[in-house]
Amino acid sequence: SQQGEEDPQALSIQEGENATMNCSYKTSINNLQWYRQNSGRGLVHLILIRSNEREKHSGRLRVTLDTSKKSSSLLITASRAADTASYFCATDAGSNSGYALNFGKGTSLLVTP
Amino acid sequence: NAGVTQTPKFQVLKTGQSMTLQCAQDMNHNSMYWYRQDPGMGLRLIYYSASEGTTDKGEVPNGYNVSRLNKREFSLRLESAAPSQTSVYFCASTMGNLKGAQYFGPGTRLLVL
Numbered sequence: 001s002q003q004g005e006e007d008p009q010a011l012s013i014q015e016g017e018n019a020t021m022n023c024s025y026k027t028s029i030n031n032l033q034w035y036r037q038n039s040g041r042g043l044v045h046l047i048l049i050r051s052n053e054r055e056k057h058s059g060r061l062r063v064t065l066d067t068s069k070k071s072s073s074l075l076i077t078a079s080r081a082a083d084t085a086s087y088f089c090a091t092d093a094g095s096n097s098g099y100a101l102n103f104g105k106g107t108s109l110l111v112t113p
Numbered sequence: 114n115a116g117v118t119q120t121p122k123f124q125v126l127k128t129g130q131s132m133t134l135q136c137a138q139d140m141n142h143n144s145m146y147w148y149r150q151d152p153g154m155g156l157r158l159i160y161y162s163a164s165e166g167t168t169d170k171g172e173v174p175n176g177y178n179v180s181r182l183n184k185r186e187f188s189l190r191l192e193s194a195a196p197s198q199t200s201v202y203f204c205a206s207t208m209g210n211l212k213g214a215q216y217f218g219p220g221t222r223l224l225v226l
Contacts (some may be wrong), residue, residue: 004155033214033215040220041219041220042117042203042217042218042219042220043156043203043205043215043217044217045214045215045216048214088155088156090155093158097158097161097169097171098144098146098161098162098163098169099144099163099207099213100146100158100161100171101146101156101158101215102158103148103155103156103157104155105153105154105155106155
């Protein structure tokens, strides 16, 4: 089932601005991951945050996790046109599902020069 | 390393025809997955293989069968294609524990007329 729900569905910003996308989920998790998908391509893993972590950084990416609110946010700082893509959060389905992922519907980000 | 490869890239079928989507990974991953992605949707799990020799149903398995041929290869078969199976199909792999990101292939675009 699609556990994650991203917000907003679409986001349009200018180069240099920050982009923030949010993800809410329904059940307890072991970890939460964010993926990027460029148009017509496969998904690329960006960052994984464990349930006992509150914040994680990777380059221009910052992810937060609030397990009490069952929500996460992805912040892209100083965005570039190359960041234009769809972004998905995904939660693990656990060992009983072979560590498959439950994906949200994604946020479509457009960064204009 | 090629990562995860999928063939074919595109396919057009008539209703009732059969076909097999091929997937291979060269990362020595234990677990492999087949997802489908429909417009405006996240990915939904069709089948997965937690380890060589095992396969299990995911969220949307009806109309599909899979084979984990060996550790590297995981194929998806449509025995009698239906227009509802028009979609983009992604194969993914991971080590099969809580540590890992999933690595995705480039996808197969399937149109069933």
